[in-house]
Amino acid sequence: MNFHPSRAAGLDRLEAFLPHTGADYARTRNHDHGTGRSNVSQLSPWLHAGLLSEREVLERTLDAHSRADADKFVSEVFWRVYFKGYLEQRPTIWRVFCEARSDALAALSENAGRAKAYAEATEGRTGIPAFDHWACELIETGYLHNHARMWFASIWIFTLKLDWTLGADFFLRHLMDGDAASNTLSWRWVAGLHTKGKTYQARASNIEQYTAEHPKGPLAADGLSDEAEALEEEQEHQRRDLDLPETKPGSPLDDRYALLLHDEAAHHAPLCLPHAPALVIGAARPDARSPEPVGDRARAFAHGAVESGVADARQAFDCAGTVWTDEGELVQLLESRDVTQIVTGHIPTGWTRDVLQPKLTSLPDDIAVTQLLPDLHRLTWPHARAGFFRVKKEIDCVLGGIGVAEG
Template sequence: MNTAPSFAPTRTAALNRLAAFLPAAGRRYADTRNEDGGPGADGAYGNVSQLSPWLHAGVLGEAEVIEAVLGQHSPNASEKFVAEVFWRIYFKGYLEQRPAIWSDYCAGRDAALAAVDRNAGIRTAYAEATEGRTGIEAFDVWARELVAAGYLHNHARMWFASIWIFTLKLDWRLGADFFLRHLMDGDAASNTLSWRWVAGLHTKGKHYMARPDNIARYTTGRPGGALAADGIADHAEPLEEAHEYARQKLDLPAPVTAAELAQPFALLLHDEAAHHAPLALPAAPALVIGAARPAARSPGDVGVLARDFTQDAVAGGMAEAAAAYGCPAMDWRAGEPLAPLLAAAGVDRIAIPYLPAGWTRDALWPDLAPMAAKGRAVTVLSDCNRATWPHAKAGFFGVAKAIVGVLRECGITGAR
């Protein structure tokens, strides 16, 4: 396992991280979250939770994180942190309603990667950017930090993406792909839509320009002091695209009932649902199937930290689910048919934690769709997503307005 001990891909490590961060999730978070102080000796950034790898892998659920935070802080004091968790849910819901953004991203990325192969100038610029050799100190530090740590602070991600697009003038999809290959929390929705937001494609015409004074101000706490970003573009037009992404109506599954799971069934664990606990199934499976597909993040090589976090999270989740339910667990490897695994265990139904738009769905759904068509699949979606996604129609504002109601609807009170 290559991940640093502080990022052990287990539920125990996730719960420990949550408990350790809780005291800081109130006003301290709101006041300091923009500071990129860099990783400390233990690999942790003092002011943010770094819960994102576990949240992405479904080892922790958004609802339990918010519940724990509201158990220690007033709604007022924790408003900022809770809103950030809702940004994650918002991006998921937004992409669900515009899945063509993901498929177009994949097509654009493949074309951009082909251009890297074809064109020596682009190839050199791309290599300099991804290897941290551009000569822009801040950018080069983050490029190397991303690869070495599998994580970047949110503000660093914004500055990095802005310099990538507007100073280095590289294709934004190459940058988004570079992030997905290396971020342990790499997420099809948060990543693609955040890159689009920086570029001015998410909120049309509003782009994000990184500024050297802002970078210096919020990086003073780094071990080596403030980072320099001399010479970066101070003006650029936002990117534009001809295409308007029409919103698709959501068709979300209702909460799963025990009756639907009355016959023996298999529980599928995947890249975005690696642990059974947040799923809160109303019945015990007869089989656990693990289907980690981190290589599907990109046609290129996926970084060892991102790959191992997912693979180990699913492997650990399989072992813990098998122990919790007293049933066998099996690996469903990429390219293998699923039916023989189910037949060998005498089950013909499968519970599938929701497959959101992204590589996990792309990799798994072709094999699962025939089962779903025969009524042999049950989809599990969290209450929090079900209640929030219909509000993720346009900007985040729609979700922000709905947070109090969603928390009430989902019974998240923070009451101890």
């Protein structure tokens, strides 16, 4: 599988996988065949980076299959949108995760036994063959199958009894698709914190069954804990009202506006801009994912996505392009090009907002910043208040609302 960080490569992967987004996907998606897999799309790095939009994935899927045949694949894409909307309404989950992760990292340096167990887990040396295999696969490839992510998180929490925030951090640092919402909330789901009290328990027989076609043979995981008691937390994460950015700019854009491309909105195509920007600015910040070192695959994909996004925008709009690094002064960059407005894809809760928002809010008042949110998210997020079932019930209504239909 070639994970090239460009929109063209993402579109190629989408077209190649389209024949499998129907009944095939529902039947086979839970099997992890190893790195030669072809039963899941592996589109998540492109979706996370905003090189592809959820809308176009859904549109092409329903061009190729009936709504009924594509139900499972469509639902999975909506899980991504659901998690984004849920975290947006409960941003304290991200803040508390970051604080707990800092505490857990500090605790490692004070406890040699815990530090050893953490090193063994993240270096694939626990002695549980399946777990060790996935730890190495994650570091080497920057991707893991969904079922492997579930098993891995469950073993991390309930068998190895390591802090869940350190496991979530390990994923964030190495997954090319590492996403503050899907990752944090999935780890919380496994731990029994998302659906309170309901945990996910990995079982050796289930792992063996669903990895039967693995090139190394079924993966073994003897000695897993038979108990998966839900974790508890003190903090209640109150829901806050959504304050949604527009899908299209509310007022005409300045003639000389700058398009800002970032880790989660690295391409202009999904933004449907009304006219060309004067300048395109690339701001990739993968190292902000964690205080610990970020993996090569994840970092290279994020930088490559923004670089290819800048190159595509320069070509499409015949405009200037530049890179804004963390040390660089944005205001000088804008002034040197006579730019007074920035337009960017939505900057979601997570490290992308943590690192970019303070810089944007400290710009002089005469520089306007306009964020754009896809209509799919605008229509889905109000339903992402509690469990996924509310979103699931609204999928057809949302698809109708954005003009995506089968056939």
